[in-house]
Amino acid sequence: MLTRDDCARLDAQDELSALRDEFALPDGVIYLDGNSLGALPKGAVATLSKAVEQEWGQGLIRSWGEAEWFSLPERLGDRLGRLIGAAPGQVVVCDGTSINIYKALRAAMEMRPDRKVLVSELGSFPTDLYMLEGALIGADGYSTRLLGRDDDDIANLLDDQVAAVLLSNVDYRSGRLLDMERITRQAHEAGALVIWDLCHSAGVIPLELDAIGADFAVGCSYKYLNGGPGAPAYIYVAERHHDSARQPLSGWWGHAAPFAFESSFRPTAGIRRFLVGTQSILGLKGVEAAMDLFEGVDMQAIRRKSRNLCDSFIQLVEQHPDCRALRLASPREAEERGSQVAFDFAGGYAVVRAMIEQGVIGDFREPGIMRFGLAPYYLRFTDLFDAVEVMADCLRREVWMDPKYATRETVT
Amino acid sequence: MLTRDDCARLDAQDELSALRDEFALPDGVIYLDGNSLGALPKGAVATLSKAVEQEWGQGLIRSWGEAEWFSLPERLGDRLGRLIGAAPGQVVVCDGTSINIYKALRAAMEMRPDRKVLVSELGSFPTDLYMLEGALIGADGYSTRLLGRDDDDIANLLDDQVAAVLLSNVDYRSGRLLDMERITRQAHEAGALVIWDLCHSAGVIPLELDAIGADFAVGCSYKYLNGGPGAPAYIYVAERHHDSARQPLSGWWGHAAPFAFESSFRPTAGIRRFLVGTQSILGLKGVEAAMDLFEGVDMQAIRRKSRNLCDSFIQLVEQHPDCRALRLASPREAEERGSQVAFDFAGGYAVVRAMIEQGVIGDFREPGIMRFGLAPYYLRFTDLFDAVEVMADCLRREVWMDPKYATRETVT
Structure with missing residues (x-):
């Protein structure tokens, strides 16, 4: 069993933990959708504001050369x-x-x-x-x-x-x-x-x-x-x-x-x-x-953490009694897997929507794929533990019986 | 003869003069290159900052729907x-x-x-x-x-x-x-x-x-x-x-x-x-x-001012004794012309560069086309008067004899 304390220990040992501070993440959100849209690097705010106000606004056409556009x-x-x-x-x-x-x-x-x-x-x-x-x-x-x-x-x-x-x-x-x-x-x-x-x-x-x-x-x-x-x-x-x-x-x-x-x-x-x-x-x-x-980030360290995150997430879901209905739809072996984990479940659409409502953002692909893209730059092992608790709660509540969650929207 | 006072009178009568306040324009610049890169609308600063910090940063993937991306x-x-x-x-x-x-x-x-x-x-x-x-x-x-x-x-x-x-x-x-x-x-x-x-x-x-x-x-x-x-x-x-x-x-x-x-x-x-x-x-x-x-801008009023700007610019250049070497390379009739005025001059490249150094930003196209795109949203008739004075000064100084201005750069 992987406990929340175990996850906290993994976070404490995380060689990439400082990277999380480089991102502007919303409060109350666990973001498991880095494979759809990555989070905002804090530096992007200044870079874009400079590009708009100084390079475009002040430099105008000169910025093609002077700002090396x-x-x-x-x-x-x-x-x-x-x-x-x-x-x-x-x-x-x-x-x-x-x-x-x-x-x-x-x-x-x-x-x-x-x-x-x-x-x-x-x-x-x-x-x-x-x-x-x-x-x-x-x-x-x-x-x-x-x-x-x-x-x-x-x-x-x-x-x-x-x-x-x-x-x-x-x-x-x-x-x-x-x-x-x-x-x-x-x-x-x-x-x-x-x-x-x-x-x-x-x-x-x-x-x-x-x-x-x-x-x-x-x-x-x-x-x-x-x-x-x-x-x-x-x-x-x-x-x-x-x-x-x-x-x-x-x-x-x-x-x-x-x-x-x-x-x-x-x-x-x-x-x-x-x-x-x-x-x-x-x-x-x-x-x-x-x-x-x-700049300077070691891709091998990224891959190591990514594999650990994915392995831990699978374990957390599979060990949870309320998640028994989910079937792993990703390769079990880390060497055969990217940085995402998918589970197949008939009510997956509703579960993903109900999780989003509780601040755990994952993604869904028809017909029943619940897809979680785990970005190693800003995710913590405790985030995964907490996310699985929310997932388990949604499964316990059988949210797929509720049209509020089960009715398909055209654009998600 | 079109005097600076005449230009000031035209500015006072300008039905679109309020539009200029909607743009963030650099101090000390007369921008005659609206046909290469338009100036920064002040509203873009807030729109882009909201898109970056709130829609991307806080909304993340949800913004595809919620922010109607x-x-x-x-x-x-x-x-x-x-x-x-x-x-x-x-x-x-x-x-x-x-x-x-x-x-x-x-x-x-x-x-x-x-x-x-x-x-x-x-x-x-x-x-x-x-x-x-x-x-x-x-x-x-x-x-x-x-x-x-x-x-x-x-x-x-x-x-x-x-x-x-x-x-x-x-x-x-x-x-x-x-x-x-x-x-x-x-x-x-x-x-x-x-x-x-x-x-x-x-x-x-x-x-x-x-x-x-x-x-x-x-x-x-x-x-x-x-x-x-x-x-x-x-x-x-x-x-x-x-x-x-x-x-x-x-x-x-x-x-x-x-x-x-x-x-x-x-x-x-x-x-x-x-x-x-x-x-x-x-x-x-x-x-x-x-x-x-x-939003709400009358395109007919835009066209009226654009024609007046271009006509005035041609007159200002042609009436200036120091600009005699320039040959109009645009149609003289406003109905046959867009919102830009071009002059042909062998030393045009150097003149445009020297003008830019003095804050009057125009554009050049080989072999000898000095091109001025007059954007009616933020340009004043007095801007044109002042720009032609700078142009005349560059011509008087024969800037094409100076390698500092005459040597072609790859990217301008």
Whole structure:
């Protein structure tokens, strides 16, 4: 049995406990939804207020140079790159994840013109599959193969017809972790390129894109990276592909001479060719504050705490007599799991809503997945203990019988 | 001769003079660059601070519903729509101008599948032409015709092969205004669709998209709309096209049931099908503050003042003995001009830089265009008088002989 005293002891031993002070967290809330929207770094308040009042208000157009707005996408990309194992010059922060998926897919298709199959996963976060559909509009002769529908082993889906593989390394519902190194190697052996969607792993799992020989990667910065609501996404392109990779959203920010106003497109050298046009500076400033916060943070320590949090949470739920109806929907082994824990329960929707009402914010995915994203920067083990008490209370009260909690809302 | 006293009299009669108080303008600066980055509305400080500290910090994930983040793109679109003559339900604020151009181009190409020619203008802001190139990657058999290269009369470029016409209604250098109503009609008579780029007109020129029967329009919100640096752009699609228009950046925000997590894309009804993925909320909040400022503002009064400002500025420059070397590069007739005035001068680069040093912020475009975007919300006629005195001083000093001003910087 894990007691509240045990949890307090774990908190006292927590090598990352000081990080919690860097966040502005609401009183009376236990936030188990860091995988939907990360919490507000205190530094973001000053960074954004400076960007608005000084850089925009006082600097006006001069801030493109003087406040270095123009280079922000790649400067932030380099800092974010450290968290995902990318050497400088291979990441830009820009646009949204879906748009960056499109760029990577179209670039990969053009780099493998004789191959007409794209591989992805049926259980992908849907926008990945939707963008795949979009990338294939007007592309004659292409087809897709989906892991989990056409086969359960990626190896069986790979052959000399496959141009590219698009996969999330962490399943957005179960938190199941894929072996990026193995899949990248298998895809390369088949002559295919790989596009990794890192939305649910960057910032909580040490990633090694360069070391595993990754081709492309994309992700958002508003989940575990704490960049702010809808913060700009990022795209990684391995340096060896920079000259051959071309993407069709060829706006002026990707031009070799953006201020020469030439009438034809000439892609710039390097990663900036994956930019399109002017970026939301306020959006990027949220990411900057997040990168300030990550400065010096040891990703291995983050991963250690993340695993301990998830293991403890599973134990706390499973040991509680009132939580017996819940079935673990995440891998039990920490090595196979990201920084989230899911439980399957028919009344899960109502339970999550009732928990939110009591200040424990989790998340729900149809049909019955109660999803808890455990962010190791600001969560304490005692928070988990208290959260499970609230969960148990909601289960005891059978909140799924109450229409107040059970009736679906369109937007949650 | 227009004297400073005359200018002061014009300021005293200015029906829009109260609007200036709504902006936070730096001391000692005369800002003639409202067509590059609009000034900071005072209300944006509070709107953004609330978005950061309360909505993000305190509300966290709950703010998608409680702060109505999810509907922000179309709510802002409806408000922006009033300024461009679009009835509600036809505009969403999202992504960047270049990306929205791509969506409109690809949608238009698919709506006219038997036509393989796209028409644009050689003198377009280059990103429009670059996106056109991008949209044609992999599209077999297509070609382009450019106004100003293939012919100077749009009528001669239109025939039954033209799928779509992409044009800016205001030339970004000269400020020359196109006749949107006539060109839209001519294109429609030829069976083509029209995509209007409104970057340099929205917010200063009353536009009537619905009334002229426009098909598509795009634009940014960071120039005369004052939405903030790199603020999200917008896209207008006429309601009659909503069912047939399909764009390939088919992300989950454009899905009919975004939270049902279906594995296939089904576009939603209405304008939201032109959304892709999660938007930068902080970026959108800047646009919200701008829309608050425009609430109740009469676009006809804006246009009246804009014309008077531009006419006065031309007169002030042309009457000044030290400005004789400058040649007007904008139409002389106000009806043919947007809210900007350009002068051509070989030493223009140095003059603009020297003026900036003295607090008069204008803009330069190669090879010799000194460009002044006159925003009628915060500019006074006396500002123009004082600005021309500074310009005259720089010309008298022959600043183009001084490498300090004459040496080109990469980013300005």
